[in-house]
Amino acid sequence: MQGTLTEFIDKKQIECLNQSDKHTFTSIFGPEDASKQYLESDVDEQIILVVPFHQVVKLHSIKITGPKENAPSYIKTFINRPVTLSFDEAETIDAIESIDLTPLYSGSADDSTVTATVQLRFVKYQSVNSVTIFVGQNLGKQDTTVINKIVFYGSPVEVTKSLTELKKDGHEH
Numbered sequence: 001m002q003g004t005l006t007e008f009i010d011k012k013q014i015e016c017l018n019q020s021d022k023h024t025f026t027s028i029f030g031p032e033d034a035s036k037q038y039l040e041s042d043v044d045e046q047i048i049l050v051v052p053f054h055q056v057v058k059l060h061s062i063k064i065t066g067p068k069e070n071a072p073s074y075i076k077t078f079i080n081r082p083v084t085l086s087f088d089e090a091e092t093i094d095a096i097e098s099i100d101l102t103p104l105y106s107g108s109a110d111d112s113t114v115t116a117t118v119q120l121r122f123v124k125y126q127s128v129n130s131v132t133i134f135v136g137q138n139l140g141k142q143d144t145t146v147i148n149k150i151v152f153y154g155s156p157v158e159v160t161k162s163l164t165e166l167k168k169d170g171h172e173h
Contacts, residue, residue: 002060005152010052015084017048020144025049028150038066039147045138047072047145050084052130056157059125062133064101065115065149069140072147073102075118078132079125090134096124102139113148114139127157 009029016025020040027037029051041047059079064072076095078085085093097120104116125131131152138145 002153002155005053005057005059005154005156008053008055008057008156009152010054013052015048015050017084017087018042018044018046023146028147040070041135041145045135045142045145046087046090047133047135047147048085048087048090049133049135049150050081050130051133051150051152053128057128057152057154058122058157059120059128059131059152059154060122061117061119061153063115063117063149063151063153064147065113066138066145066147068107068112068114070138070142070144070146071101071105071114071116072135072137072145073100073139074136075099075101076134076136077120078134080127080129081132085132085134087134090132091136095134097121105139125154128154 006029014025018041019025020042023038023040025039028039076090077097079096099118101116104118105114107114135145
């Protein structure tokens, strides 16, 4: 069963490169009513966001919401990176997936914000400790990129019992 993974995000360990001092990542994983808060890039449209989880998860999809002109149009995903990528690395190395969000967006009633739900290649995201999202461009070719909300969907990986625990449960033959 797929559900939101917000409760599994280690919010104290999140890293974000090129975020504005005024609009940081802290609110984009919060409750729905945090609509006036958002993440905005600082000196250009690119953002690198590293999101670690408290436990290993299986990622199924990602939902990204942003303003029509400044929402990300193109992202790359990386998983379980031991160190944070530089922008040059994010642009040049092979990603788990490179995703054009533009055709996936649907508008809000007032058309000021758009939301894209990305169905990930589930087989590539079976054992995820952290996910890195590189935002390369935004929809309106604006100077900065804005993200109102990111939601990860999937499930925690169940820890299987060790052989000694199976023996204690009486399942030994």
